[in-house]
Amino acid sequence: MSNVQFLREALNAQRKGRGESPLSGGDFLKLARAQADALSMDQEMLKRPVNVGFSGGEKKRNEMVQMGIIGPRLAILDETDSGLDIDALRVVGEGINRIMRAPGKAVVLITHYQRLLEYVRPDFVHVLDGGRITRSGGAELALQLEREGYGAVAA
Secondary structure, three states, rough: OOOHHHHHHHHHHHHHHHHHOOOOHHHHHHHHHHHHHHHHHHHHHHOOOOOOOOOOHHHHHHHHHHHHHHHHHHOEEEEOOOOOOOHHHHHOOOHHHHOOOOOOOOEEOOOOOOOHHOOOOOOOEEEEEEEEEEEOHHHHHHHHHHHHHHHHHHO
């Protein structure tokens, strides 16, 4: 199944569940192209099978396109910055902000590094150790972790 077919089926299933009519093929393609353009994603990637032959950065952009189209109220993004070059990191960070910083939306962003947080400013930072939250704070905690490491902060 192509990326665009998968996304159209997913969106129209959501719309059906909400009692809304499905998007026409033309309207859906406009939405998909706009989301891809906003993330500097090649339109040809929409025609590929879902995540087949995608580089790490392309997979991350594709995930952002999926979020932009499906519009989840909650997204859990695990190590979204992994494998991204500097430009892709900026684009993905801006995508997270554009899509998930709307009222009624939330994102749990799991990362080990400060660099993504330069683009996506966190409201809360939590340190997980052994499956438990051992420390919580604001964006300043992420900066402290970057400076001092986990050992110093957890102690």
